[in-house]
Amino acid sequence: MxxxxxxxxxxxxxxxxxxxxxxxxxxxxxxxxxxxxxxxxxxxxxxxxxxxxxxxxxxxxxxxxxxxxxxxxxxxxxVVTYTEYTLIDIADDGSVTLMAEDGQVRDDLRLPDDTSSLASFTVGVRENFEDGRPLAIGVESAMGSEQIVSMTQITAR
Incomplete structure (x- = not known):
């Protein structure tokens, strides 16, 4: 079955x-x-x-x-999807707290580790977050896997 x-x-x-x-x-x-x-x-x-x-x-x-x-x-x-979330917090271990547009909060993703090909991206996310910049985090999903793939600064409207 x-x-x-x-x-x-x-x-x-x-x-x-x-x-x-x-x-x-x-x-x-x-x-x-x-x-x-x-x-x-x-x-x-x-x-x-x-x-x-x-x-x-x-x-x-x-x-x-x-x-x-x-x-x-x-x-x-x-089928590959891309979703943007607002970054709420980053834990010391790289776990992130994200909020969807509808207000749902998730904390089941981590930034790419420092040994991956995205290490400089991870450093950039941490630096921007620590500097107090509001960030949108892009998550790519396919076949049951997800990964953080992008960051953009949120500008006031």
């Missing part, structure tokens, strides 16, 4: 498209990882068919992936 539910949940979080529809900046599921497409090149294959080579970066693991697909091949694309 749980296998069916797991497949149902995954189906809601992904959809199929033709490889010919993939574009740079778009998303694709490679080796089970939600990825952003960094480069997309079309070429003729040895048998005369058209292929597309995709170079992508994992959204949550920052690993590089490359795959060559026939243009008519179906590929899985993750």
């Amino acid at each position: 749980s296998d069916f539910n797991d497949r149902d949940a995954e189906a809601v979080e992904t959809h199929l498209v033709s490889a010919s529809q993939l574009r740079e900046g778009g998303h694709v599921l490679l080796e089970g990882h939600a990825c952003v497409i960094m480069r997309s090149r079309e070429a003729s294959s040895a048998d005369g068919g058209e292929v597309r080579t995709i170079t992508a970066l994992g959204l949550f693991n920052s690993q590089k992936y490359e795959v060559t697909l026939s243009l008519d091949q179906s590929v899985v694309v993750p």
